[in-house]
Amino acid sequence: MSSTESTEAAVVEPTPTVPVAGASADGEALRTVSLPGWSLTVRSRPPRAAGLAPALFVHGLGGSSQNWSALMGLLADEVDAAAVDLPGFGFSPPPDDGDYSVNGHARAVVALLESEGRGPVHLVGNSLGGTVATRIAALRPDLVRTLTLVSPALPELPPQRTAWPTALASVPGLPRLYARATRDWSVERRTQALLSLCYGDPSRISAQEFAADAEEYERRLALPYFWDAMVRSTRGLVNAYTLGGQHSLWRQAERVLAPTLLVYGGRDKLVSFRMARRAAKAFRDARLLSIPDGGHVSMMEHPHLVARAFRDLLAEDHQADAAPLNRS
Template sequence: MSSTESPEAAVLTTAPVPPSGARAGDGETVREVTLPGLTLTLRSRTGTGGDPAVFVHGLGGSSTNWSALMRLLDDRLACEAVDLPGFGYSPPPDDGDYSVSGHARAVLRLLEADGRGPVHLFGNSLGGAVATKIAAARPDLVRTLTLVSPALPEIPPQRSALPTGLFGLPGIPALVARATRDWDAQRRTRELVALCYGQPDEVSEADFAEHAGEYERRLALPYFWDALSRSTRGVVDAYTLGGQQSLWRQAERVLAPTLLVYGRQDRLVSFRMAARASRAFRDSRLLALTDSGHVAMMEHPVLVARAVRELLDDTAYDGTAYTDGGPK
């Protein structure tokens, strides 16, 4: 996944203003970075923090999924969340590659082009698989790793995750689009919240309205279904890889101190995978949240931020590598 392009050659343009229609939350800035064949939208929150941190969302998500957590960490970290190609406000990649490796290359190219490594790397779901691949392939670019319900192979998957996996099959997205064409944004959002949140009834009216508005905007994009279905297929394909390409094998190669966050109410990534992940990542710690679903950084940002701070406090940086300075 490494790139031979120099930072100067890789970054063509960086827009200091948000792309059309993109809104920056309180204390945030939004910018575009254009690379050859790729344009990424980035949501930043610098606060008073120092070390750079990059946040990668999950399947169907966007950079806004990390806003609540970044707000709680910006005194310690210079936070920047990326919209993966085809999601949020990032357009599709020119090569149409929505595989896990394709998304990982996009984030890696961003890290190399901006020259901001090593970073504290965060990933949720699909973003967790992406972050794992990057940390395994380029340990020089990752200081610590925080994974929230990472999409690591679970075979067989739990039953509640099967419909999502089937979405990656040819023809299924078109069937779903036809079957749900009369659904309004509120109904679509209710279904999504019920799938992703452990306690969906606790989502505030303001957050629900924001989710619904974003869902409606993205549904109107001509590439919405294509990006979602191809990225889903990419996750399914990654689950089937063996040997050195296996995500579990790559997890074993990660050197960075790792925080694993799992929710007991997760309907997409089974909580039983937490034990296997704890064994696979050689320098790991686990935060298990009883009432959380698939997006703990949105459901319980205070608890996740506290665990991240403990990881930062317990990990000493000597200028070349992080070493664990506290108990696991």
């Protein structure tokens, strides 16, 4: 395996975790996991029964583990759920080596899974997190039991027009111009612009949710590495789009063995709905959930629909495990 595509992390000993100071959703806990090269914040919700299968949720570009709170709450009786803040996002500081590539993020997730002995997990990813999850599932099938991808950021060339501003963030100099042009924007205006980009119907967001989103956005804007993490992660994603051969993300999607659930929104402004058909053909064991009025973050906008499809995926997985026993 070429070093350019390897997501294998150095073997690490389980590391004690410590609580994280900061707000968390009701019933959730935040902790920091210290690993060689990374300090990762993990959000978890106590499962409603002992012995449930582990699941790990990976957020998208500019997101955080909090993006999964609604879905994790709905699935607490189904899986032992945890969501990670990727390096430089949420409450996780930047990676020690400054590597924000898709491979860099994937190595951090692999290191977390190996350090906690949680694999194989039901791996769930959104947007950039979906790209990271796809690469892990292709290269480390031993760590992935099922794969769920919500609007995965797989190569779409050219991207739809509404996604161009995000892609252009990878161009040197443009983020600085954008920051200068928007320096007088209030945090409320910034939050509204972000939610309008990510939701199919922003009116679904309550005033309380909007206020919480704005408060969190303001906290993260004050971080000295906020823009660096955003820009370099965007650049890493764009660079991954250009890889060919065995390193191609679509080629790696074809290598995924795990049963896969694909979730696409008809009003997604960042990942075109037309990519759903290509993805369904690429993943060898795929099932598709289409949400016509959904946007880019269906697990937040339509958590009940996503939870129901996820339950169906797990039911199929359980039936597959039981099949050899039934035949005997």
